[in-house]
Amino acid sequence: MTTPHDELRLLPWSGPDxxxxxxxxxxxxxxxxxxxxxxxxxxxGLGSELLDDALAVLSDAHADADEIRLLAADLTGALRDAVRVATSRGHRLATPTPSTR
Structure with a gap:
């Protein structure tokens, strides 16, 4: 028996592969x-904290390239997580049925 797509929840983690x-x-x-x-x-929550950290690093005129590269890597991970959460929640929203008049 298969489960329709709208009954599946995308989990906030990936499998080993x-x-x-x-x-x-x-x-x-x-x-x-x-x-x-x-x-x-x-x-x-971690993404929100990272955003605050990013604002501080980017406003520091003395931030070095390694610090900015690490920030970019961390922001990429946080954005990936946020997109996955949004996708999962979007799939779970009730799909309105067209009304017939």
Whole structure:
């Protein structure tokens, strides 16, 4: 039996081979769903903190190339996580059904 795409939740982590992981569940209160919710919240929180750090580094006229390169790598990871969270949440939004008049 296959699960329709809109019943799959994209999880906020990848498998060992880098491929996306999905959760198929009717109950959003299970252990893995709660773990995913907490992981998403942590990822978004860390991204917000990193944004504050980025503003400080970029406003420092004496920041060296290594520091800016590290910042770019960290921002790339945070953006990847934020896009994954947004994609997952977007897929879980209720799709409106067209009304017939």
């Amino acid at each position: 880098g491929k996306p992981c999905f959760l198929s569940a009717d109950d959003n209160t299970g252990y893995l769903a709660r773990l995913a919710d907490n992981t998403e919240a942590m990822q978004l």
